[in-house]
Amino acid sequence: MGGDPRWVFEHSVAIEIDMAPWLFSVVPVEAGRVLRATASVTVLAYRDRADSILEFAGPALMVATASRRPFRLGVETMLVGPGVPPETTFADDGAAVLNRELAVVDAELADNPHYRGVAVHHWAAWRDLRP
Numbered sequence: 001m002g003g004d005p006r007w008v009f010e011h012s013v014a015i016e017i018d019m020a021p022w023l024f025s026v027v028p029v030e031a032g033r034v035l036r037a038t039a040s041v042t043v044l045a046y047r048d049r050a051d052s053i054l055e056f057a058g059p060a061l062m063v064a065t066a067s068r069r070p071f072r073l074g075v076e077t078m079l080v081g082p083g084v085p086p087e088t089t090f091a092d093d094g095a096a097v098l099n100r101e102l103a104v105v106d107a108e109l110a111d112n113p114h115y116r117g118v119a120v121h122h123w124a125a126w127r128d129l130r131p
Contacts, residue, residue, distance in 0.1 A: 014039035018074060021045055024059035032063050040070040042119045046088040047075075048097070050104035065114050072116045073105060078125040095129040 015038045023031040035041050041064055045057035054061075057073055064071040076089040077098065090098040102118050109115040120126045 016040045016042070018042045018044055019060060021057045021060040024063055028059065028063075031060070032067070035060070035063055035069060036067045038069065040072070040116070042072040042074045044074040044121075046121075048087050048090050048093055048101065050101045050108065052087065053101070053105055054108055061109075061112075065112060068114060070114050070116045072119045074119045074121055075102070076121045077129060078122040090129065091125060095131055098126075098129065 017034070017038050019031065019035065019041055021043050023034075041060070043057045043060040043064070045053045045060075047053045047056050053073060053075065061071065075098070077091055078089060079091045080086070080089050086092050090101075105118065
């Protein structure tokens with residue numbers, strides 16, 4: 001690449017990125033520009049209930065949908081550190097809660113042609129969730 005970021009655009013490389021959803025509330029113009037420069041995005045909606053996931057990710061999902069960008073929602077399954085609210089991860093809830101809440105998310109977004117499902121952060125933690 002030679003250190004020149006234009007290389008990506010000159011060679012038609014598809015860029016997929018992860019974005020924090022709060023960016024769309026704090027710096028919406030800039031976040032929208034970044035999203036529109038990508039092929040797809042994973043919105044890191046680290047919450048452990050469907051309504052919270054959808055609310056937290058809402059502004060990002062509106063921009064992704066309006067921009068016709070495929071998107072995923074990212075959820076957390078790893079234990080989080082001190083000072084991080086427990087409602088940001090499914091680690092303390094277990095697999096049954098994760099499956100239940102993500103089924104609700106899938107149902108809510110089923111009609112959105114840009115929705116590509118959920119990305120789970122930390123495969124080993126997901127694998128080891130209690131039932």
